Amino acid sequence: MIKLALLDVDGTLTDKTRLISTKVVETIRDVQKSGTLVSLVSGNVIPAMYALKTFVGINAPVFGENGGVMLDADVEVFFSMEKPKRFFDEITGKGMAGNLMTNQWRLCSMGYFPKNGSEDEIISLSGKHDLEIANSGFSWHILNRGQNKGYALNYLRKRYSLDLDEILVVGDSFNDIPMFLDKVKKAVPANAELQLKKKADYVASVPYGEGVTEILQKISRF
Amino acid sequence: MIKLALLDVDGTLTDKTRLISTKVVETIRDVQKSGTLVSLVSGNVIPAMYALKTFVGINAPVFGENGGVMLDADVEVFFSMEKPKRFFDEITGKGMAGNLMTNQWRLCSMGYFPKNGSEDEIISLSGKHDLEIANSGFSWHILNRGQNKGYALNYLRKRYSLDLDEILVVGDSFNDIPMFLDKVKKAVPANAELQLKKKADYVASVPYGEGVTEILQKISRF
Numbered sequence: 001m002i003k004l005a006l007l008d009v010d011g012t013l014t015d016k017t018r019l020i021s022t023k024v025v026e027t028i029r030d031v032q033k034s035g036t037l038v039s040l041v042s043g044n045v046i047p048a049m050y051a052l053k054t055f056v057g058i059n060a061p062v063f064g065e066n067g068g069v070m071l072d073a074d075v076e077v078f079f080s081m082e083k084p085k086r087f088f089d090e091i092t093g094k095g096m097a098g099n100l101m102t103n104q105w106r107l108c109s110m111g112y113f114p115k116n117g118s119e120d121e122i123i124s125l126s127g128k129h130d131l132e133i134a135n136s137g138f139s140w141h142i143l144n145r146g147q148n149k150g151y152a153l154n155y156l157r158k159r160y161s162l163d164l165d166e167i168l169v170v171g172d173s174f175n176d177i178p179m180f181l182d183k184v185k186k187a188v189p190a191n192a193e194l195q196l197k198k199k200a201d202y203v204a205s206v207p208y209g210e211g212v213t214e215i216l217q218k219i220s221r222f
Numbered sequence: 223m224i225k226l227a228l229l230d231v232d233g234t235l236t237d238k239t240r241l242i243s244t245k246v247v248e249t250i251r252d253v254q255k256s257g258t259l260v261s262l263v264s265g266n267v268i269p270a271m272y273a274l275k276t277f278v279g280i281n282a283p284v285f286g287e288n289g290g291v292m293l294d295a296d297v298e299v300f301f302s303m304e305k306p307k308r309f310f311d312e313i314t315g316k317g318m319a320g321n322l323m324t325n326q327w328r329l330c331s332m333g334y335f336p337k338n339g340s341e342d343e344i345i346s347l348s349g350k351h352d353l354e355i356a357n358s359g360f361s362w363h364i365l366n367r368g369q370n371k372g373y374a375l376n377y378l379r380k381r382y383s384l385d386l387d388e389i390l391v392v393g394d395s396f397n398d399i400p401m402f403l404d405k406v407k408k409a410v411p412a413n414a415e416l417q418l419k420k421k422a423d424y425v426a427s428v429p430y431g432e433g434v435t436e437i438l439q440k441i442s443r444f
Binding site for chain 1: 236239240242244245247248251267269270271272273276277278279295296297323324327
């Protein structure tokens, strides 16, 4: 039986223009009323996750910066800004990447957009600095090693003393893979990357938030 | 004809527990498709307004800190943090008020909760420091003089070259009064304070986001 659903945001609860599905908002509220815990984990900044937690009404802690920061009653930061910021300064200084507006609210990662076809070169360079690059399909992030959505999953598993098969994860993109663990229940909307579809226990018939609505309505079957 | 709708958030788009109405989200998207500009103005912090702008899909700039900060492509701050922060330190130092978690993201105002029945004393003290206190019904804010929702309205009026009667404002609480100007069209959900109902051109038959849905569906009549 699923006791916790851990959901990605962009491309999962939202469409490709980042509009949130009002159907999935209603469905999240419904499954919470039935006693299921729901958490969100995103590459986005923690005050944006605070807004989602408040206005959607999420009953478990939420995570920003790919799992590096958590908001419960207060903000908790699990990783350091030192290395991501130094690498960000290097690649922007070399003209390989540009700044994101949301970086002013980041605490342990930096967002960027690649310039001049330097996507692969940045990824290659990051490895030498003991850093990881995540691409949500909406933006690129420089992260500390181990700072990923699996970290958030593991935190929640311990906090609520859950078995892995009592957790449902839902995501659509490459940065969701670290939470797509073997024993965890995994579902994806129809727009998910093929690599995630292959790992999933369930692939929704429709994309985006409508697909996640379909998944959450079947949560008792997982 | 209404060309711009300027909407409060807490208690207006949300219920009293701050859950956003999915009906009003859909209706905002509908009126925007018909060519109407929509803006939000709230006492909340600007990255939370960024999240609302992104995930609801708001087509005009949005304002946080009661109109003191605007988010368009980037963040623009219209007032200073100096006086609000000094006064906040004074009243918290005296044990009259406590801190809000969201203060870490504020740029030109401070939020607090009054302690030991000191609501009125804080308001009285604020006047001596050339500051204003706003109460959204959800939290208390220390603001610079002139930092209010009327400031946001005036900014948008100039930016889009609008007449006052081409603007519809919707709010429920005392901090919405500065945008309830004479020639502006004014509407309120059924939960609004009596003082706002008396000023309103239209009072919805139902409260909260469902009331604002009713208002926006009648926008062509204003």
